[in-house]
Amino acid sequence: MKLLLCSFFLLFSHYVYAKPITMDFVTTKLSYNAEKKYYETTFQMMAGIYKADEKFFKCLQKSLQTKKEIKVSYEPMGLMITDCKE
Amino acid sequence: MKKFNAFIFIFCYLLMTKVVFGAKITLEGKSVECEQKEYNAWECLEGNKKSIMVMTENGYGVISESSPGVVTIRPVSKIIENYQIIHESAVKYPPFEDSKFNRAEAAYAAKEILSTSKNPVAKELFKIAEKYLGKIEEVGANVKIKLGDGNSDYTCKRGETRAYTPEEIKMQKEYKTKFECAFFSCKGKDPKESVLAMIPKIGSTMTPATVMVMKDGQAKLHEGNFKIYDNSPLMLASINKTDFYGSDEGSAVNPDLFIPKKYDQSKSSFIYLNDLSKNNFQDTDGLMDLCSGKEIKKLFAEQKKIGEAVVNHLSEADLIEFLKLIDGRIQSHYIDRSKGLTLGCMYQGKIIDSSVMNQFPRLEQISNVKPNDKYLTPNEVQELYKKAVAMKDIPFGYKYDGCYARAHLMSRRFEEMGIATKKVWIKGKLFVPGTDIEWDYHVAPVVEVKEKNGKIQQYVIDPSLNSKAVTVDEWVASMGRKTKGPIMKTTYPMPANPVDFQRTTVGISSSDLFAPGDTPNLTEELKMKHVSEKLQKFREVLASQGK
Numbered sequence: 291m292k293l294l295l296c297s298f299f300l301l302f303s304h305y306v307y308a309k310p311i312t313m314d315f316v317t318t319k320l321s322y323n324a325e326k327k328y329y330e331t332t333f334q335m336m337a338g339i340y341k342a343d344e345k346f347f348k349c350l351q352k353s354l355q356t357k358k359e360i361k362v363s364y365e366p367m368g369l370m371i372t373d374c375k376e
Numbered sequence: 377m378k379k380f381n382a383f384i385f386i387f388c389y390l391l392m393t394k395v396v397f398g399a400k401i402t403l404e405g406k407s408v409e410c411e412q413k414e415y416n417a418w419e420c421l422e423g424n425k426k427s428i429m430v431m432t433e434n435g436y437g438v439i440s441e442s443s444p445g446v447v448t449i450r451p452v453s454k455i456i457e458n459y460q461i462i463h464e465s466a467v468k469y470p471p472f473e474d475s476k477f478n479r480a481e482a483a484y485a486a487k488e489i490l491s492t493s494k495n496p497v498a499k500e501l502f503k504i505a506e507k508y509l510g511k512i513e514e515v516g517a518n519v520k521i522k523l524g525d526g527n528s529d530y531t532c533k534r535g536e537t538r539a540y541t542p543e544e545i546k547m548q549k550e551y552k553t554k555f556e557c558a559f560f561s562c563k564g565k566d567p568k569e570s571v572l573a574m575i576p577k578i579g580s581t582m583t584p585a586t587v588m589v590m591k592d593g594q595a596k597l598h599e600g601n602f603k604i605y606d607n608s609p610l611m612l613a614s615i616n617k618t619d620f621y622g623s624d625e626g627s628a629v630n631p632d633l634f635i636p637k638k639y640d641q642s643k644s645s646f647i648y649l650n651d652l653s654k655n656n657f658q659d660t661d662g663l664m665d666l667c668s669g670k671e672i673k674k675l676f677a678e679q680k681k682i683g684e685a686v687v688n689h690l691s692e693a694d695l696i697e698f699l700k701l702i703d704g705r706i707q708s709h710y711i712d713r714s715k716g717l718t719l720g721c722m723y724q725g726k727i728i729d730s731s732v733m734n735q736f737p738r739l740e741q742i743s744n745v746k747p748n749d750k751y752l753t754p755n756e757v758q759e760l761y762k763k764a765v766a767m768k769d770i771p772f773g774y775k776y777d778g779c780y781a782r783a784h785l786m787s788r789r790f791e792e793m794g795i796a797t798k799k800v801w802i803k804g805k806l807f808v809p810g811t812d813i814e815w816d817y818h819v820a821p822v823v824e825v826k827e828k829n830g831k832i833q834q835y836v837i838d839p840s841l842n843s844k845a846v847t848v849d850e851w852v853a854s855m856g857r858k859t860k861g862p863i864m865k866t867t868y869p870m871p872a873n874p875v876d877f878q879r880t881t882v883g884i885s886s887s888d889l890f891a892p893g894d895t896p897n898l899t900e901e902l903k904m905k906h907v908s909e910k911l912q913k914f915r916e917v918l919a920s921q922g923k
Contacts, residue, residue, distance in 0.1 A: 309920065311913055311917070313913075319816070321654055322654075324656060325656055330814075332816040334891075335780065335890075335891045335895075335906075336777055336816075337777050337778070337779050337780060337815050337816060337817050337818055337819070338776050338777035338813075338814065338815060338816070339805075339814040339815065339816055357703070366774070366776065366913075366914070366917040367776065367917070367921070368776070368812060369776050369777065369814075
């Protein structure tokens with residue numbers, strides 16, 4: 291029974307959780323949404339508006355200024371950025 | 377004779393080493409001798425007082441103890457080394473003005489620059505700077521501001537500071553600092569004027585002091601050319617800032633062109649209020665949030681009202697598209713129409729910069745859409761929609777991003793079926809109603825349909841958004857828009873900045889174009905590589921969701 295429950299939870303979590311996607315992006319716009327308290331950013335070619343916590347601001351801003359690629363990880367459902375590396 | 381020659385040699389050697397490592401500098405119009413001691417430290421002698429010349433962000437500066445316990449940094453205008461001018465400042469910096477703000481700023485800079493120096497003079501100056509920073513005082517509750525015009529003196533009172541959160545109490549203890557409302561309400565001779573000043577903490581380099589003078593629904597932001605006094609004999613601050621918002625020749629578009637002519641006399645106010653409007657008139661630094669009290673809140677409300685009028689004007693401003701070659705791509709931006717008309721030739725109602733003229737064949741190729749001579753019937757277009765839905769390798773259910781990949785693959789497949797296909801682009805602050813999906817732009821394939829009355833109508837095939845093939849107008853209407861301005865019809869390349877003017881743009885292009893901006897180096901092979909990579913990732917996302 292325990293094994294069955296574990297398998298069920300494993301399967302369930304697999305379905306509701308989409309693992310983060312990592313891609314190389316160039317930032318094209320970066321602005322703060324004071325109402326929602328996060329940064330909104332757009333990337334070259336991409337259509338979605340991505341969301342980022344303040345801790346990723348410098349990384350995103352650097353790409354905006356240098357027009358160089360950064361490695362961005364984000365949650366595909368909601369487009370919340372989870373990591374940013376130069 | 378040999379001894380004499382040896383003497384001459386040693387004399388010449390000593391003279392040369394002195395010349396090579398020594399420098400004559402011009403400091404505040406006077407000539408001063410300096411000698412290089414380290415990579416970034418020249419020891420200078422002014423009278424009998426030693427100082428240190430260093431490289432700074434703005435060129436070269438001399439750090440010295442101007443009065444007991446106080447360090448200053450004075451800019452160097454010229455350096456002559458080995459009979460050659462090795463540095464000559466292009467900018468004429470104003471002389472150091474003694475104030476509490478400038479003393480703190482100099483102490484911070486000296487501490488940072490001299491921290492690694494082993495030179496005894498530099499070490500002594502470092503200690504003085506460090507000691508000074510340890511006893512910096514707070515700005516008082518009452519200050520006086522004198523604007524540079526000489527006629528405007530204001531008496532200012534600090535706004536009340538709201539109650540702290542437990543987190544803020546903890547942070548103040550941890551960083552040994554005091555959080556205070558940095559805004560002051562000011563009163564001058566003119567009772568009609570409302571004046572809001574922002575004065576940061578002494579030594580803060582984050583946000584410079586500003587004075588916003590509001591009268592009759594107009595605002596003027598002073599970012600420089602004013603002095604602030606408190607009750608002590610030493611001036612609190614002398615704010616000197618030149619208008620940095622000048623032309624930006626070469627790469628990007630001159631930022632002046634984005635400012636509607638109406639605001640040319642108060643560019644800084646326009647930029648400031650426009651920035652505030654982007655965050656719905658809430659400040660990002662949390663400076664305003666710390667303030668409470670009726671008086672200061674009234675000034676914030678007045679500033680917001682003027683800012684909202686600026687935004688409303690922006691949404692109605694008379695604009696024109698300006699095409700310029702930037703980073704090898706033909707880029708389009710909305711600019712003020714009256715400023716744009718003299719900038720180049722007109723093409724398709726847009727102004728073309730001379731940089732684009734050399735690329736004119738490419739511009740013609742990307743901005744024109746070939747006319748069609750074969751049309752679908754209304755039934756056929758709905759059948760085509762069903763065929764698109766049946767393309768199971770296209771993850772229509774993943775709506776957060778990837779429209780460009782879906783649109784490109786669908787377009788190519790429709791063309792393989794012998795159907796002439798174009799793309800429709802929409803750019804703005806878009807969202808899908810009832811969801812958290814937000815887009816900077818959206819794109820979908822378009823086909824032409826001959827309706828029963830003989831009228832040719834463009835239909836969009838977009839299974840990620842619509843449940844059937846719809847007209848372009850219906851497609852646009854199925855998206856939400858967060859901007860208050862009108863929808864502007866345009867041609868490719870799509871303007872990069874419609875949201876800055878509260879606009880949404882819609883344009884139709886050939887099916888070859890892949891992104892809203894020009895992508896000259898993107899071959900069809902690369903486009904298809906992007907498509908397959910992105911769609912694969914999005915299919916995986918949907919699979920993990922059980923969809």
